Amino acid sequence: MRWAGGRLSVSFKIKKDQPHKLELVSLIDMIFILLVFFLVTSFVIRMPLEERNLYVPTPKNEQGRAQIVIQIMSTDSSLWIDESASELVSRIEEDYGYESQERLKQRILNRLIRDSKVSNSEMINRLDRLCQGADQNPQANYFVLIRCPYEMPYSMVVELISRIHDTAYRNVRYGCVGGHLDDLRNCRKILTVVERVKGERRKSLLIDF
Numbered sequence: 001m002r003w004a005g006g007r008l009s010v011s012f013k014i015k016k017d018q019p020h021k022l023e024l025v026s027l028i029d030m031i032f033i034l035l036v037f038f039l040v041t042s043f044v045i046r047m048p049l050e051e052r053n054l055y056v057p058t059p060k061n062e063q064g065r066a067q068i069v070i071q072i073m074s075t076d077s078s079l080w081i082d083e084s085a086s087e088l089v090s091r092i093e094e095d096y097g098y099e100s101q102e103r104l105k106q107r108i109l110n111r112l113i114r115d116s117k118v119s120n121s122e123m124i125n126r127l128d129r130l131c132q133g134a135d136q137n138p139q140a141n142y143f144v145l146i147r148c149p150y151e152m153p154y155s156m157v158v159e160l161i162s163r164i165h166d167t168a169y170r171n172v173r174y175g176c177v178g179g180h181l182d183d184l185r186n187c188r189k190i191l192t193v194v195e196r197v198k199g200e201r202r203k204s205l206l207i208d209f
Contacts, residue, residue: 147179
């Protein structure tokens with residue numbers, strides 16, 4: 001800074017622009033976070049509607065039709081609820097229909113949980129047989145709903161999904177939701193309903209979470 005002709009002259013040093021390096025690590029982290037966000041958002045939007053009123057149909061005169069609910073309970077055991085559950089609940093309703101709604105619901109749940117409990121190795125064997133049946137019948141369509149407690153290892157669900165993805169015709173669809181066995185025990189209602197699909201009457205099990 002100096003005086004020149006009665007005026008104050010100030011000089012500045014002009015720094016040359018330095019090229020900024022792109023932080024790839026941070027960028028990759030951000031992309032991963034966004035990917036997880038969109039996946040979780042999509043999952044939250046779609047799945048509650050499928051689980052809120054969950055139908056487990058009885059067998060139809062249509063080869064390969066099935067809908068399976070897998071409730072993971074622990075690293076050792078799970079519930080495998082398939083079309084046979086509709087017949088079980090129907091029999092209990094006929095035998096104990098005189099009981100109050102709450103008492104009948106608890107009787108159904110106790111029996112359903114007892115009869116549907118399998119080891120995880122048996123559950124995987126059943127899933128493998130389901131996938132093998134899907135490979136043998138390309139026209140078949142299956143839906144498997146996997147319910148897993150939040151604290152369980154993700155590897156359990158990943159293993160089930162990988163087995164489903166190995167099907168040749170991709171005709172086994174699946175959904176995954178977080179949930180405990182207590183959610184089933186505390187469901188609003190569980191009962192059989194009669195549906196009409198393409199002119200055919202069909203009895204299904206309705207579980208309202």
